[in-house]
Amino acid sequence: MKAGASGSRVAAAKGVAFTKSPVLAVRLPDWRSRVVLFVLFAAFAALAGRALWVQAMDNQFLQKKGASRYMRTEELAATRGKIFDRNGMVLASSLPVKSVSAFTEDIKGTPPEKLRELARLLEMPEADLLKKLGSDRSYVYLKRQVEMDVIAKIDKLDIDGLDTRKEYKRFYPQGEVMTHMVGFTNVEDVGQEAMELAQQKALAGQPGSRRVIKDRLGRIVEDVGMQREPHDGKDLHLSVDSKLQYIAFNSVKDAVEKFHAKAGAAVVIDVHTGEVLALANWPTYDPNNRAHLTGEQLRNRVITDTFEPGSTLKPFTVALAMDKGLIKPTTLFDTGTRPYMTGGHPIRDTHPHGVIDVSTIIQKSSNIGTTKISEMLTAQEMWQMFTKVGFGQAPRYGFPGAAAGRVRPYKSWPIVAKANMSFGQGISMSLLQLAHAWLIFARDGDIIPLSFQKVTEKPVGQQIISPKTAAQMRTMVESVVGPGGTAPQAQIAGYRAGGKTGTAQKVIDGRYSQTHYVGNFAGMVPMSNPRFVIAVMIDDASGPVHTGGGVAAPTFAVLAANALRAANVPPDSTVTDIIIPEHPLEESN
Amino acid sequence: MSGKLNVVLTTLLVGCALSVVNARYQRNHLVNDLEKLASQQRQLDIDWAQLQLDQSTLGKNERIEQIARTELNMAPLSPARTQYLMEGAR
Numbered sequence: 001m002k003a004g005a006s007g008s009r010v011a012a013a014k015g016v017a018f019t020k021s022p023v024l025a026v027r028l029p030d031w032r033s034r035v036v037l038f039v040l041f042a043a044f045a046a047l048a049g050r051a052l053w054v055q056a057m058d059n060q061f062l063q064k065k066g067a068s069r070y071m072r073t074e075e076l077a078a079t080r081g082k083i084f085d086r087n088g089m090v091l092a093s094s095l096p097v098k099s100v101s102a103f104t105e106d107i108k109g110t111p112p113e114k115l116r117e118l119a120r121l122l123e124m125p126e127a128d129l130l131k132k133l134g135s136d137r138s139y140v141y142l143k144r145q146v147e148m149d150v151i152a153k154i155d156k157l158d159i160d161g162l163d164t165r166k167e168y169k170r171f172y173p174q175g176e177v178m179t180h181m182v183g184f185t186n187v188e189d190v191g192q193e194a195m196e197l198a199q200q201k202a203l204a205g206q207p208g209s210r211r212v213i214k215d216r217l218g219r220i221v222e223d224v225g226m227q228r229e230p231h232d233g234k235d236l237h238l239s240v241d242s243k244l245q246y247i248a249f250n251s252v253k254d255a256v257e258k259f260h261a262k263a264g265a266a267v268v269i270d271v272h273t274g275e276v277l278a279l280a281n282w283p284t285y286d287p288n289n290r291a292h293l294t295g296e297q298l299r300n301r302v303i304t305d306t307f308e309p310g311s312t313l314k315p316f317t318v319a320l321a322m323d324k325g326l327i328k329p330t331t332l333f334d335t336g337t338r339p340y341m342t343g344g345h346p347i348r349d350t351h352p353h354g355v356i357d358v359s360t361i362i363q364k365s366s367n368i369g370t371t372k373i374s375e376m377l378t379a380q381e382m383w384q385m386f387t388k389v390g391f392g393q394a395p396r397y398g399f400p401g402a403a404a405g406r407v408r409p410y411k412s413w414p415i416v417a418k419a420n421m422s423f424g425q426g427i428s429m430s431l432l433q434l435a436h437a438w439l440i441f442a443r444d445g446d447i448i449p450l451s452f453q454k455v456t457e458k459p460v461g462q463q464i465i466s467p468k469t470a471a472q473m474r475t476m477v478e479s480v481v482g483p484g485g486t487a488p489q490a491q492i493a494g495y496r497a498g499g500k501t502g503t504a505q506k507v508i509d510g511r512y513s514q515t516h517y518v519g520n521f522a523g524m525v526p527m528s529n530p531r532f533v534i535a536v537m538i539d540d541a542s543g544p545v546h547t548g549g550g551v552a553a554p555t556f557a558v559l560a561a562n563a564l565r566a567a568n569v570p571p572d573s574t575v576t577d578i579i580i581p582e583h584p585l586e587e588s589n
Numbered sequence: 590m591s592g593k594l595n596v597v598l599t600t601l602l603v604g605c606a607l608s609v610v611n612a613r614y615q616r617n618h619l620v621n622d623l624e625k626l627a628s629q630q631r632q633l634d635i636d637w638a639q640l641q642l643d644q645s646t647l648g649k650n651e652r653i654e655q656i657a658r659t660e661l662n663m664a665p666l667s668p669a670r671t672q673y674l675m676e677g678a679r
Binding site for chain 1: 638649650651
């Protein structure tokens with residue numbers, strides 16, 4: 001039984017116990033297990049090495065892959081700086097708008113009534129819209145600079161394949177009144193005209209970007225860091241005064257219509273700071289709607305157009321002679337009754353004045369008188385005077401397109417040139433240069449730089465003539481505005497005014513036209529303590545009057561009266577009744 | 590002794606780990622709040638610009654003059670009907 005029991009656990013054939021089976025006794029060679037062990041070890045080592053390599057040594061790739069799953073680059077927009085007038089009124093400001101564009105493939109299935117509604121919201125004919133959508137390109141702009149309230153309505157239409165992108169639009173609330181001062185930007189927010197162009201660098205913002213980590217709901221949970229710092233554009237505070245600008249603009253506009261002129265312009269300068277307070281042009285344009293813009297509308301006649309001013313320049317020659325001690329206001333000159341010959345050319349006065357003193361030469365605007373005074377001066381002296389007050393010099397106003405005007409070098413002046421220039425012919429300048437030069441009379445003989453931006457520091461002047469000469473000249477130009485002068489229509493009720501008229505024949509095809517004139521007036525108010533220098537130019541008045549005294553002087557009076565009132569300047573004259581002679585004296589040219 | 594220390598340290602470690610998690614959670618919330626406020630600030634800036642623009646548009650001299658003339662029947666003052674008050678004058 002025992003043997004039987006043990007025999008059941010023994011292989012019957014061989015009679016050997018399992019544990020003693022020779023098969024089990026076969027030993028594998030030792031090296032095989034070592035090889036397996038080594039291979040396993042090597043494989044693990046390779047894995048560890050690889051892990052070390054991708055995680056510690058060359059970890060950039062994986063980190064980048066990882067980051068791209070939760071990090072985002074966010075664009076940081078920068079707005080263009082605002083433009084303000086001197087009182088903090090906004091003249092130009094950018095607001096976010098959106099551009100509307102479409103993926104042409106995706107939008108194909110849109111029902112036509114939705115497209116009709118879209119066309120209506122975008123204010124474009126449906127045919128135009130369909131043409132754009134039918135284009136070969138896969139992505140087309142439908143309309144740029146669409147305002148946000150319209151975008152909200154478009155979003156409600158829920159059209160597939162429509163794409164909106166954020167951009168900025170520039171708004172000009174003061175419109176056509178201020179546009180020649182402010183200018184405008186194009187659709188890319190780059191300045192194109194006037195101060196928008198001149199100050200492009202300062203106004204333009206610098207957009208930036210940063211890296212952020214967003215969570216599942218798209219909320220930013222970590223600000224990783226700035227890639228590029230965004231910089232908003234700097235705000236610009238101009239010297240212009242909205243109120244005065246409006247007054248100047250209306251005076252010019254009314255004058256152009258009243259005198260049937262081709263164009264008109266006016267500029268108001270602050271005597272104490274040299275700031276340009278108003279700069280008006282007619283014709284003009286609306287910067288918010290520039291679809292049908294012409295060159296005539298764009299032209300800034302105050303700054304970029306030059307003209308021969310005529311008699312408005314007489315005070316400069318006379319002041320120079322007085323400053324050199326050659327004449328006094330009371331010095332008498334015989335202006336005769338017939339044309340006066342100089343260098344073979346006749347110089348004429350419209351009315352014979354006979355023997356008159358220097359004050360009367362200015363008051364009556366005698367060409368022969370100033371010619372005789374100019375003969376006492378050398379060409380070089382006159383040239384220096386003109387150059388010092390800025391004529392023919394490249395202006396440094398920081399305004400694009402500012403004209404330099406033309407003063408010929410004195411060495412090439414013919415004999416008659418001195419005479420011509422003494423009454424403002426053969427020399428050209430912009431209205432702004434003329435007004436700027438007039439500062440020497442309004443101030444105590446010195447000239448300060450002009451500024452289109454608000455001035456905070458007292459400007460430093462350059463002395464051109466003595467304070468005494470300037471005072472004497474002020475008395476003379478005040479008499480011009482009196483009943484005996486050439487510009488009685490420049491009188492202002494309640495205020496003392498002074499100035500000088502000029503009527504220049506336009507140069508057409510290289511010759512002085514006998515039918516086309518530029519009437520201009522440069523003056524200052526109030527005479528007791530000049531506050532504004534104002535220059536007005538009326539181009540090619542085709543009505544019955546065309547002279548500076550007839551068209552520009554009354555425009556000056558309207559402008560100055562309203563400007564003084566708007567600026568709260570106290571009246572310096574008790575005279576409230578204006579005496580304008582029935583047939584005012586006409587000037588010589 | 591060393592067993593007790595281990596328990597204390599482990600508890601400390603777990604506590605620290607949890608507080609790190611908590612701090613991160615708090616941070617995410619605060620960053621989110623900050624972003625919300627920043628975008629609110631941007632929106633307020635835009636509103637401010639819009640209001641300035643409206644002020645300028647509505648306060649346009651042209652508009653004021655037109656309203657004054659047509660709706661309020663006002664006329665510009667003229668020196669003829671102006672009385673100037675001077676100090677010392679009668």
